[in-house]
Amino acid sequence: MWQESEFYPDPGIEILRPSFAKYRLFSARIERLATGCRWSEGPVWFGDMRSLIWSDIPNDRMLRWDEQTGATSVFRGPSNFANGNTRDRQGRLVTCEHGARRITRTEYDGSITVLLDRFQGKRLNSPNDIVVKSDDSIWFTDPPFGILGDYEGDRAEPELPANVYRLDPGTGEATIVAGDILGPNGLAFSPDERILYIVESRSVPRRIVAFDVTGDGATLGERRILISAEGDGTPDGFRCDEDGNLWCGWGMGTPELDGVMVYSPEGERIGRIKLPERCANVAFGGRKRNRLFMAASQSLYALYVNTRGCR
DSSP: OOOOOSSOOTTTTSSSSSSGGGGOOTTTOEEEEEEEOOOOOEEETTTTTTTTEEETTTEEEEEETTTTTOOOOOOSSSOEEEEEEEEOOSOEEEETTTTTTEEEEEEETTTTTESSSSSEEEEEOOOOOOOOTTTSSSSEEEOOOSSSSSSSSOOOOOSSOOOOEEEEETTEEEEEEEEOOSSEHHHHHHHTEEEEEEEEETTSSSEEEEEEETTSSSSSEEEEEEEEOOOOOOOEEEEBBBBOOOOEEESSSSOOOOOEEOOOTSSSSEEEEEEESSOOOOEEEESSSSSEEEEEETTEEEEESSSOOOO
């Protein structure tokens, strides 16, 4: 049973290397904000609403947690088994949908625009995670996880390989930026957008690989392995802070591994946030972007940290 720490500093926040000490706030503790989900994913912060929106994939809904009241409500249901979410540079919600096998944008009036559902005439698999670059291009992963059964989407045969795509903001044309990732999952840019990190979730062991973004900002160089999870868990979704550290959802359903692992830009594990559930994805939010929200299995958790998430 979950119980918040009664002590400061919270023993659930572990310093694994001295460099992580400055990110832990002495009087901040891990908080559980909501529970009752089946599989939480895709958290995204809306400062203008002072709310966090996230996906509860098997329940085919998106939820909203309100910072002012602490209340949780249904933001959208059904949601086409929505998974990853982000905001574009105009503040609009951009969503990966397993059920409709597409990328959508929610307009200011609440209407939904389909950005992409096919590539070269074939249906996408089940878009998983998504980021928007400062040039308004949209980058997303498309593994088949949501169509392998009827729990997080509708069972179907894949029509395309599991690719990573870039959607051009001017033409709306999609291109494959990485086609050799085994089970592409979470992805994020470094603060300067010169590196794209991608979780390779079907490699053995699972990895986070890094690509240099080339001069035109639209293609990737050779990949390199940044983090190899040798026998100690599974990376999923992640985000970078302003110093380039990677805050990674992590777990294998064991108390020793569930939660968030924090890595330096060099790939060294420096810190850990213990949770009683496997964490799928994270987002920075709050008024100063210094609150880490963690979508973990059945619940949503949060922790104030001494850094800010990069945009």
